[in-house]
Amino acid sequence: MLFRAYDLTIDSDIDLQLPAAKGKADIVLKEAQFTLPKLYQTLIYRKGVRAQFGENESCIFLHWPELANFKMTGGKVLEYEKLTDDEDVFRLFTLSEALGMVLFQRNLFLxxxxxxxxxxxxxxxxxxxxxxxxxxxxxxxxxxxxxxxxxxxxxxxxxxxxxxxxxxxxxxxxxxxxxxxxxxxxxxxxxxxxxxxxxxxxxxxxxxxxxxxxxxxxxxxxxxxxxxxxxxxxxxxxxxxxxxxxxxxxxxxxxxxxxxxxxxxxxxxxxxxxxxxxxxxxxxxxxxxxxxxxxxxx
CATH class of the missing domain: 3.40.50 (Rossmann fold)
Known part of the structure; x- marks a missing residue:
């Protein structure tokens, strides 16, 4: 499914409930398995949960305990591991700081x-x-x-x-x-x-x-x-x-x-x-x- 947000086309394997788009994808959102690096506590809270953050030379990682893991690569790929069955809550976390980190990798001012x-x-x-x-x-x-x-x-x-x-x-x-x-x-x-x-x-x-x-x-x-x-x-x-x-x-x-x-x-x-x-x-x-x-x- 193709969606439009922040003047970018997102090819997503989940329904983001955003405006529909056509054409070539700028960002790919997909489920994947990956290993988290060393994580650090952040001052970011959402739904009462404190986010943890990590990075390596090419990727940024975001961990929300019991909700989701995200891996952002090159401003083009956003991979996730879903840790909750609540689709609406998961979408909330995907479209907040996780997508924000992709925008950051694309050198946008946030x-x-x-x-x-x-x-x-x-x-x-x-x-x-x-x-x-x-x-x-x-x-x-x-x-x-x-x-x-x-x-x-x-x-x-x-x-x-x-x-x-x-x-x-x-x-x-x-x-x-x-x-x-x-x-x-x-x-x-x-x-x-x-x-x-x-x-x-x-x-x-x-x-x-x-x-x-x-x-x-x-x-x-x-x-x-x-x-x-x-x-x-x-x-x-x-x-x-x-x-x-x-x-x-x-x-x-x-x-x-x-x-x-x-x-x-x-x-x-x-x-x-x-x-x-x-x-x-x-x-x-x-x-x-x-x-x-x-x-x-x-």
Whole structure:
């Protein structure tokens, strides 16, 4: 089966429940048997499970105890060993950090954040856990702005250094409080399979872009009463964006660290990176979304 995500065609032996694709595969996802190398604990948790990470000269490995093992090779092959019978949970783990490591091997710039298309351009929301990235994205989605990514955002630079967001897949995980306060119909939503009180909203494919979206800005969501607001300075960008790298920091060593640093500088030279307070409540969030849309389209 062929699927489309992050402007790439994935040839998968399992149903990823993503937009269908045609043509030649960029990534092959298949079941295999392999031996894990020495593993290290990460700070990545999903469904209450802590990920373990390992690597050798050519491959990256990810181990989720009792759920899955993954092996990523050359940005082209993603092999897996399934350790759970729950297909929905396994798909969640496949489409999160495992696919993210393949994107990393393809030299894309990655952020732990959500992205939305407003007008012709993309805005990315990043922030510490609980900052409201997915809730903010869902507020835009409720107003029919295209979801580009939730949780993992991939950015590509063209020959002159202009950044573009690669459309991931048209879905967002929403907390129940956001469902109730933003006007989503709970009867039309699916469980998010993360072990939290979250729902999965699937945006219609008619809204989802088929091409890369120029990046307009990156917003770092701060607490409602935070004094740390304003435009990020050039010298601050590598340290700040390093905090929002979605994969094990051990990957950013040697040439990879240098590339990450250079991409941070290219980003801040091309677009604004802003620290902004998140709205205090859902009514203010709705007003804030309208302000952001007016600003982007003005």
């Amino acid at each position: 952020l732990h954040g959500s992205a939305v298309q407003v007008g012709a351009k993309a805005t990315v929301f990043i922030g510490r856990p609980g900052a409201g990235k997915s809730t903010t994205l869902s507020a835009f989605a409720q107003q029919e702005h295209a979801i580009l990514s939730d949780d993992l955002t991939a950015i590509w630079f063209d020959a002159v250094g202009q950044p573009f967001v690669l459309p991931g897949f048209p879905q967002v995980k929403i907390w129940e409080s956001a469902v109730d306060n933003l006007g989503f119909d709970k009867n039309l939503l699916q469980p998010a399979f993360e072990g939290h009180n979250k729902f999965l909203y699937q945006q219609p494919l008619s809204v989802f872009p088929t091409a890369l979206v120029p990046l307009h800005q990156i917003i770092i969501l701060q607490r409602p009463y935070s004094q740390k607001v304003g435009k990020l300075k050039l010298i601050e960008s590598p340290i700040e964006l390093f905090r929002h790298f979605p994969l094990p920091p051990r990957l950013l060593e040697g040439a990879a660290l240098q590339r990450h640093f250079e991409d941070c500088i290219r980003l801040i030279k091309a677009v604004n990176i802003l620290k902004m307070r998140r709205p205090r409540n859902f009514n203010l969030l709705k007003k804030w979304v309208k302000q952001q849309v007016a600003s982007a389209e003005g």
